[in-house]
Amino acid sequence: MADLSVKIGSVDFKNPIFTASGTFGYGTEVSDLTDISALGAIITKSITLHSREGNPPPRIVETTGGMINSIGLANIGVDQFIAEMLPAYKFFETAVIVNIAGSTVEEYCQVLKIIDAVSSNIAGYEINISCPNVKEGGMAFGVSADTTARLTERLRKLTERLIILKLSPNVTDITVIGKAAQEAGADAVSAINTLVGMSINHLSRESNIFTTYGGLSGPAIKPIALACVHKLASSLEIPVLGIGGITAIPDVVEFTLAGATAIQIGTANFRDPDIGRKIVFDLVEYCKQDKIESFDSLIGQVRVFQ
Amino acid sequence: MADLSVKIGSVDFKNPIFTASGTFGYGTEVSDLTDISALGAIITKSITLHSREGNPPPRIVETTGGMINSIGLANIGVDQFIAEMLPAYKFFETAVIVNIAGSTVEEYCQVLKIIDAVSSNIAGYEINISCPNVKEGGMAFGVSADTTARLTERLRKLTERLIILKLSPNVTDITVIGKAAQEAGADAVSAINTLVGMSINHLSRESNIFTTYGGLSGPAIKPIALACVHKLASSLEIPVLGIGGITAIPDVVEFTLAGATAIQIGTANFRDPDIGRKIVFDLVEYCKQDKIESFDSLIGQVRVFQ
Amino acid sequence: MITETGLITSNRCIARNLWRLEIEVPEIAYAQSQPGQFIEILVDVTWERPLRCPMSIAGIQDNRLSIIYKTIGISTHSLATKQSGETISIIGPLGNSFSIAGAGSIPVLVAGGVGLPPLLWLHQILTKQNITHYLVIGAQTGEEHFVKTDQHKNIYLTTDDGSLGRHGTVIPVVESIIDKTNNIYIYACGPEAMLAAVQDTAFEHNIGGQLSTESYMACGFGICQGCVVKRRDFKQADHSYNLRYALVCQDGPVFNMGELYFG
Amino acid sequence: MITETGLITSNRCIARNLWRLEIEVPEIAYAQSQPGQFIEILVDVTWERPLRCPMSIAGIQDNRLSIIYKTIGISTHSLATKQSGETISIIGPLGNSFSIAGAGSIPVLVAGGVGLPPLLWLHQILTKQNITHYLVIGAQTGEEHFVKTDQHKNIYLTTDDGSLGRHGTVIPVVESIIDKTNNIYIYACGPEAMLAAVQDTAFEHNIGGQLSTESYMACGFGICQGCVVKRRDFKQADHSYNLRYALVCQDGPVFNMGELYFG
Numbered sequence A, B: 001m002a003d004l005s006v007k008i009g010s011v012d013f014k015n016p017i018f019t020a021s022g023t024f025g026y027g028t029e030v031s032d033l034t035d036i037s038a039l040g041a042i043i044t045k046s047i048t049l050h051s052r053e054g055n056p057p058p059r060i061v062e063t064t065g066g067m068i069n070s071i072g073l074a075n076i077g078v079d080q081f082i083a084e085m086l087p088a089y090k091f092f093e094t095a096v097i098v099n100i101a102g103s104t105v106e107e108y109c110q111v112l113k114i115i116d117a118v119s120s121n122i123a124g125y126e127i128n129i130s131c132p133n134v135k136e137g138g139m140a141f142g143v144s145a146d147t148t149a150r151l152t153e154r155l156r157k158l159t160e161r162l163i164i165l166k167l168s169p170n171v172t173d174i175t176v177i178g179k180a181a182q183e184a185g186a187d188a189v190s191a192i193n194t195l196v197g198m199s200i201n202h203l204s205r206e207s208n209i210f211t212t213y214g215g216l217s218g219p220a221i222k223p224i225a226l227a228c229v230h231k232l233a234s235s236l237e238i239p240v241l242g243i244g245g246i247t248a249i250p251d252v253v254e255f256t257l258a259g260a261t262a263i264q265i266g267t268a269n270f271r272d273p274d275i276g277r278k279i280v281f282d283l284v285e286y287c288k289q290d291k292i293e294s295f296d297s298l299i300g301q302v303r304v305f306q
Numbered sequence C, D: 001m002i003t004e005t006g007l008i009t010s011n012r013c014i015a016r017n018l019w020r021l022e023i024e025v026p027e028i029a030y031a032q033s034q035p036g037q038f039i040e041i042l043v044d045v046t047w048e049r050p051l052r053c054p055m056s057i058a059g060i061q062d063n064r065l066s067i068i069y070k071t072i073g074i075s076t077h078s079l080a081t082k083q084s085g086e087t088i089s090i091i092g093p094l095g096n097s098f099s100i101a102g103a104g105s106i107p108v109l110v111a112g113g114v115g116l117p118p119l120l121w122l123h124q125i126l127t128k129q130n131i132t133h134y135l136v137i138g139a140q141t142g143e144e145h146f147v148k149t150d151q152h153k154n155i156y157l158t159t160d161d162g163s164l165g166r167h168g169t170v171i172p173v174v175e176s177i178i179d180k181t182n183n184i185y186i187y188a189c190g191p192e193a194m195l196a197a198v199q200d201t202a203f204e205h206n207i208g209g210q211l212s213t214e215s216y217m218a219c220g221f222g223i224c225q226g227c228v229v230k231r232r233d234f235k236q237a238d239h240s241y242n243l244r245y246a247l248v249c250q251d252g253p254v255f256n257m258g259e260l261y262f263g
């Protein structure tokens, strides 16, 4: 069997198929419908210092090839997370990466400190600086290289575990933010979070999303994600985790060729929560057929014309 | 019959259904397949000072709900345009807006001056500062408020005709660019041009686009376009022309509710070059059924929750 | 929760824009589904629409499950083109269900529009068990009704336009039942405005019951947090990540009278 | 150029991954289409795929047009699910066509893969007109061939894997025809690599002919400028906005031998 393992920072993952934050709960919800031990890693819903109720409904609407969400970082808060989730992760046979969000640098730091102090079962942290659906925090961080650098520096000092900055595509040049994260000590970046989008019900003339704007995800955004990943991988030294519209093996191969060390499945989990496991299965077959010994040999191998 | 006319600057258009630059040639090519006199306006392929050969193939690829193009502003150049197209426009029963591109402020100005000096048959100019597929010019202008302001100011002095700045969504905050255009004297802005995207053939491992990155268009980008239009319309005084994934009446209504004074049909022309005429026809029906007297009464009337 | 490939055994139009689909899904059918529960259907494998479509179970007979749906948009129109013999992926049964009221109480089932399917199933079960009950069905026009008025069986229809049954909403009918009947218990499913009115009426007369509600869903099984509805009293722990909201897909779709805040 | 709703009269698999579709499109069929021209098919009205699919006309009989297509991706696989009786929107006829060579010359038709359809039609016309000609068809494996070798009719097959007909590409067969025949004129359609090799061979032997080529298209009728191919000698005015490139959809798909630059 081909070697599917990938290395990010000092951590080995058994394969590059992860689930994206906010699209797989805390990893404990869908054990009826899939076997999560097949996955390379799961990334938790964003955790904040206090439990958040999130945005009022409507929070969801479908669009051509995609969907808009405005969950608003609803989450159980760090205390409940530690009390209920961390113990469950002891029995997981897949790596767990905790996604953290906050409205101030201080909040991000506190959440990370609290978790890092008690946890021995997690691989690291993904830092969400790119949520488009909340007023405070989130994307406000991710659109500024300065704030990104400042936040990353502070977090870097607090843990030896992986720090992965999750970047927003809603910027003029994503590589500037990526470089800021790299220089401040991030182990990796992940890209992309959702794009700012809007949807209107033409009959009722109402916005389909309570917060007017929400985050666009799904296959519709794949070309944008692929461009971001290729740009980041071409200009950074640290690994890039690719996210955006991934639904099947061809997508995984394309993101890998574009430069992704691992990929995350988001929206597609809602259609089929077993999709990650299936893709890992298909990846083994794919490597066999194409006589690929180590899947990571494909990273960044796209042939461009110019 | 309902009043479909809209006013942009001092110009009246008979209806708000326009065709987008680069997706309807020069308006002369598809007379077999549609009746362009039904349209509110056609916007020409971008014109530059000299004829441009454009980018090498492959220039086109389909994606989920969209397509990527990298035509690279191939065009016949201003001289041939004046010699061959302007005379034809005399016989058009629809307004013509000339789209202009350039690599320097000087080039934009020259093209506009040359056309403005000889033409009496055009309603105005759309200034493309947002083409993502060429190295020089295009998007380099559209991502900077300063350059946008400088360019707009210069052009404003050269003509009394409409000046419409065509904005790029590939920026952190599109309203900053829109405001710069407004303050420098633009009559309107149009949004959006294409998003930077990439596509890879997973079998051949080659980029599907010669220039690696191209511009994503089509229904996939509609939510992003709608958000940009709503933001611009909410922060500017001048009219906004909505573009992005429009294929049918519900889309037209949504863009209008979001704040668009007129809309442009792009990618959908490739599937059905008669689509603009059909939409105008459907719009009449729509207004009758919904008892709308003036379609422009819908502009910006979306009900948002917060 | 099971993911199963179902075989379509029938799919036909039963009223204006209303269709009934029957699918063979043995595993889901034998998973002890109850009225109120729903399924998530993958209408098309293409990605024009990335999400599944939630639909209430309208009945189960042997290994066959049926739904009744209204063609309103892309997925439901596409569903109406499916032929018997085609297969379709289903996740179910999902959500909670109506719980049968205490002995002696008289169920009044109140359905509005496509809120009818789960109540039809409940009606079927109550009929089998010989439990006296009422069924009140509201629709916009007579063309949308496919159940017949039958005063002997306590089935009442209303239409907004008066074209069939009583003119107006379901509320006056419910009130007249309340007036002449003791110890009633309400089961309602329909648009939010109807549920709000039913809840107000129930409060007024101090009547208990259960409401089944809808909301936009991305998943249907608790991982997106998209399907929230506001609680009146937000102290109860549930599947949502925060106590203010409940998840329709897991804490619902059925809620106790008084549990939800409408408006 | 006509937009017409066609009625599918047959759609069946004729070889491995190869299908033949027949559509009634009276207006397009009587629009004097010629071999080499193509149509643009709207395979699905959903927007998962926004663009039409270009397909060469493989023949026209009365009011019916046929195409032969290979299932390689989303649209072509979807096309293979269409049943007779369904309708489908077609724009055509598009592009230019093969022009018949001067009297006395002997046509050699060289087809690779799905380059065959337009040449099959040309072959049919030449046969009807009793013009002696050769047909050389290359494929990767024997399973992709649906035309039979027939030396008496001058039909030769080749396969890359040697599983049917001559082992190797079409070029050696073409060269052997050149060796034994005078005054030949080549019509070729197939993948770029084949066209390039055919053009090299033609140059070497100083033989004229026409090549039909493909490219990615957004429209098919001149308004996107997406379908360009490079000219060897770019002085000729045409439908492209610049002389370096030609549009496959309007200046082609058929080009004179020597007109295009491959590589």
Ligand SMILES: Cc1cc2nc3c(=O)[nH]c(=O)nc-3n(C[C@H](O)[C@H](O)[C@H](O)COP(=O)(O)OP(=O)(O)OC[C@H]3O[C@@H](n4cnc5c(N)ncnc54)[C@H](O)[C@@H]3O)c2cc1C
Residues within 6 Å of the ligand: A062, A201, A203, C038, C053, C054, C055, C056, C057, C067, C068, C069, C070, C071, C072, C073, C074, C075, C076, C077, C114, C117, C118, C213, C214, C215, C216, C217, C253
């Ligand atoms: C738990 C649950 C059970 C349901 N049971 C049934 C049922 O038994 N029968 C039935 O006909 N329908 C039922 N629905 C509603 C059904 O899921 C939607 O009508 C369907 O998903 C619409 O898909 P579409 O693509 O056809 O419409 P779209 O193209 O998505 O939308 C068309 C119009 O319908 C509205 N709409 C779309 N989805 C929803 C939704 N989930 N809730 C409210 N409005 C929506 C849109 O705003 C739009 O105006 C149920 C929904 C839920 C959540």
Ligand SMILES: Cc1cc2nc3c(=O)[nH]c(=O)nc-3n(C[C@H](O)[C@H](O)[C@H](O)COP(=O)(O)OP(=O)(O)OC[C@H]3O[C@@H](n4cnc5c(N)ncnc54)[C@H](O)[C@@H]3O)c2cc1C
Residues within 6 Å of the ligand: B062, B201, B203, D038, D053, D054, D055, D056, D057, D067, D068, D069, D070, D071, D072, D073, D074, D075, D076, D077, D114, D117, D118, D213, D214, D215, D216, D217, D253
């Ligand atoms: C003028 C013209 C005539 C044609 N005639 C025929 C014909 O008679 N029979 C036939 O089978 N095909 C023909 N084709 C090719 C046909 O249009 C494509 O195979 C089809 O559009 C692929 O669609 P898809 O969605 O199935 O594949 P996709 O899912 O789009 O792609 C599958 C694979 O095919 C490649 N591909 C897709 N489109 C093209 C294209 N236009 N050119 C080259 N490679 C492509 C992709 O890179 C990818 O690797 C013709 C093309 C042109 C331009």
Ligand SMILES: Cc1cc2nc3c(=O)[nH]c(=O)nc-3n(C[C@H](O)[C@H](O)[C@H](O)COP(=O)(O)O)c2cc1C
Residues within 6 Å of the ligand: A020, A021, A022, A023, A045, A046, A069, A071, A073, A099, A128, A131, A166, A192, A193, A194, A216, A217, A218, A219, A221, A243, A244, A245, A246, A264, A265, A266, A267, A268, C218, C224, C226
């Ligand atoms: C419903 C929903 C909730 C999400 N919540 C989060 C979140 O809490 N934190 C985060 O970093 N990203 C969140 N995301 C973004 C995804 O992790 C992912 O970056 C994005 O959806 C793009 O991937 P996709 O196209 O595969 O869905 C969310 C996305 C969706 C659709």
Ligand SMILES: Cc1cc2nc3c(=O)[nH]c(=O)nc-3n(C[C@H](O)[C@H](O)[C@H](O)COP(=O)(O)O)c2cc1C
Residues within 6 Å of the ligand: B020, B021, B022, B023, B045, B046, B069, B071, B073, B099, B128, B131, B166, B192, B193, B194, B216, B217, B218, B219, B221, B243, B244, B245, B246, B264, B265, B266, B267, B268, D218, D224, D226
């Ligand atoms: C093939 C193609 C060529 C285009 N050429 C131009 C151009 O020359 N100038 C310009 O301003 N915009 C150009 N555009 C952008 C469109 O005008 C439009 O802004 C964009 O496609 C989004 O609209 P849509 O989603 O309806 O296609 C082009 C788009 C496409 C698809």
Ligand code: FES
Residues within 6 Å of the ligand: C216, C217, C218, C219, C220, C221, C222, C223, C224, C225, C226, C227, C228, C247, C248, C249, C250
């Ligand atoms: S629908 Fe996803 S959590 Fe309820």
Ligand code: FES
Residues within 6 Å of the ligand: D216, D217, D218, D219, D220, D221, D222, D223, D224, D225, D226, D227, D228, D247, D248, D249, D250
């Ligand atoms: S395919 Fe659009 S110009 Fe040729």
